[in-house]
Amino acid sequence: MDKMALWSGRHTTMASNSKPCLYLHRQDLRLEDNPALTAAIDSGRPVIPVFVWAPEEQGDWSPGAASRWWLHHSLSRLAEAYKKLNVELLFFKGKTAEVVDRLIAENDVEAVYWNRRYEPAAVEHDKQLKQSLKDREIEVHSFNGALLCEPWEVETQQGDPYQVFTPFWKSVRQKIKPGKPLNAPKEMQSAKIKVKSCQLDDFGLLPKLDWADAFTDTWTPGEEGAREKLSEFIKNGIDDYKEQRDFPAGRGTSRLSPHLHLGEISPTQVWHAVEVHLNRKRKNDGQPGADSYLSEIGWREFGYHILYHFPKTTDKALKSNFEGFPWKYSKKNLRQWQKGNTGYPIVDAGMRELWETGWMHNRVRMIVGSFLTKDLLLSWKKGAQWFWDTLVDADLANNTLGWQWVAGSGADAAPYFRIFNPILQAERYDPKGEYVRRWVPELADLPDKWIHKPWEAPDEVLEKAGVTLGETYPEPMVDHFEARDAALGIYKKIK
Ligand SMILES: Cc1cc2nc3c(=O)[nH]c(=O)nc-3n(C[C@H](O)[C@H](O)[C@H](O)COP(=O)(O)OP(=O)(O)OC[C@H]3O[C@@H](n4cnc5c(N)ncnc54)[C@H](O)[C@@H]3O)c2cc1C
Structure with a gap:
């Protein structure tokens, strides 16, 4: 039997048994450069990929109408990508903990994998879920799949969180050396599932009225759309980014923000693509555009640093x-x-x-x-x-x-x-x-x-x-x- 997921360029370890593991997708709707998915496959267990629609778990900030439109299409593309690997992405509605419990009980799941989130309600939710799984001796493995540098990895000389961008970004750039992104799986071992899941349409994410028609002409949600947008920007936009980025009539910026938000592409992939581009060019050519672009990726990191350390800022002034x-x-x-x-x-x-x-x-x-x-x-x-x-x-x-x-x-x-x-x-x-x-x-x-x-x-x-x-x-x-x-x-x- 071909027991293992083949993982190009990575060492894989065989588990001693073939009980399945769960992989919970959240804001990481991609197969490439996905540390939690990689680790789940590397464990040698059959992987059950799951997306639970549980908006109330995001507190007052459950996804808005436009984000829901994006989420629907992104999940649909992700499900297609899994299908090509002969794996089903399972959809559920309800409380994540209850869905996980059902899957564990009925499928003999012995481990759960996810990429970490940093929004206050999500942090609290995941902390509780982790504890309850550990209490029942279910393995839990969480990873950084969304940031170059997690919020607790850098601090000021006084040991405080940063509140000013320039020293924050200097410190992150000294600390991090993003490596080569992880490859997407070429094969996966699927598990036989005994739980009935629902359909993506049951989430009701698409608008009832036609206000999102123009979105379809403007955007291609999903991992492939994100990769295309990045390579198009690297080819035609990045060298002039510094001069062009402030002019709204043109296409001076990458428009990767919705893709980055839902993790259809990771900042490591972005960083790597920029480095490959710079290496291809003559020395110093295009450097200002690339530096300026990476520092905007840095502002995203800064946003997460602030949100994690000052979670009340979603509703209250920091000052x-x-x-x-x-x-x-x-x-x-x-x-x-x-x-x-x-x-x-x-x-x-x-x-x-x-x-x-x-x-x-x-x-x-x-x-x-x-x-x-x-x-x-x-x-x-x-x-x-x-x-x-x-x-x-x-x-x-x-x-x-x-x-x-x-x-x-x-x-x-x-x-x-x-x-x-x-x-x-x-x-x-x-x-x-x-x-x-x-x-x-x-x-x-x-x-x-x-x-x-x-x-x-x-x-x-x-x-x-x-x-x-x-x-x-x-x-x-x-x-x-x-x-x-x-x-x-x-x-x-x-x-
Ligand atoms: C009032 C206000 C609200 C904003 N709300 C959001 C939001 O909800 N979601 C969001 O992703 N961005 C937000 N931004 C930041 C910024 O406007 C967008 O990230 C950017 O316009 C996205 O376009 P782009 O992908 O072409 O950016 P590019 O210029 O190509 O930058 C690349 C990536 O860097 C990040 N980035 C760029 N600028 C910023 C910034 N100022 N702060 C944080 N990250 C940045 C984004 O992830 C972006 O995709 C907001 C800015 C302002 C002033």
Whole structure:
């Protein structure tokens, strides 16, 4: 009998018996460079790969609507990949611990494998599950499948978690040497399962209405889509990344964020691909682009470091002086921002790109975030919640970091007096108005000079472009300069 999963390039050890083991997929929806799956196969046991849909175990931050769309398609591709290995990916709904217990009891499972998670509710959940399995003498093996450096692996000289990016990243770069990614299994030994699982469709992850239609044209969820996106970016984008990354009209960034979030690709794979690219090129060629790109991967690591060590930051400001900040809740203002009807073209373009595609360029995330928190004085949490529901890359670590950064209340945050001017930002990063014209087509015929400030355009220019402010496109909902002064007044008091 061919008892073993063949594992190219790795040594495999045979277990003395053939009781199966479980491998729980969570935010690691890939076969390549997957340490928990590798170890499960290497143990010589038949592997039962499982995905349990248990959104309530993620507390207040269960996946939003756009993430669910992505998850559905990603799981579907993963199941196909397993099928090619003659293995079934099993789907279950309900409490993970109960599903695991059933599988253990009915299939004589003797070990459970997973890659670790770092979100507060997930950490707590996994800790309890691990303990309960150990108490019953079931082997548990957990691995790092998501980060270059786990949150506890680096600390300041005082032994504290980092709160500033530059020394954090310096320390990580000194410590880590990402190796070659693990190969995907070429064969796997499957187990005979005695438990009835459910279908992916039973999770009900796809939207009932058709708001996600454009997602299908924009994205290819799954491991293969992630690999293609990475190699396309390495081929055509990375060398110019440093110069191009801030211009939302172009394709200057990798768009790997949703793939990284669900672990369809690992940061080790990204790192390795960048190194291979640099080795192929002449010395120093392309280095600034690659360094700049890897440091963004570093911001992702930083986000996880902060979230793990300061788990309350998902809901509370990291800087305690922000706790009593007098945010001004207005349902109407929030709605106008969400719908991309603020009257500031760059803000509206970003919010509409988000709604249509489930993604927004980083520069524009900062602009719309600054507008929400400083021009409208709406709490960063309202922004974080909306992004959570609408982003296909919604990621608790990066979203929390991003929003607290924008508001000035988080780690290494923008200083309180840094208030983005939406007109200047737009003129600098969208000089020809291409991005605005794409997402706010009612302004498409305005000349470049007025595209980012239509309210200043002469009447005849507006008329010629078919724009009637207040009718075809909104008047600015606030005066940026007045709003800025009001925000500065409040920020000065709490600093
Ligand atoms: C208010 C706000 C909210 C955000 N919410 C999220 C979120 O929910 N999920 C998310 O993945 N990113 C978030 N970001 C960070 C950033 O905007 C996205 O990661 C980036 O735009 C994704 O596009 P990309 O893959 O083309 O990035 P690239 O520029 O190609 O960067 C490569 C990867 O590095 C990581 N990265 C890049 N920039 C950052 C950053 N500033 N912080 C942390 N990681 C980064 C991402 O994993 C990204 O895929 C947020 C930023 C802001 C300002």
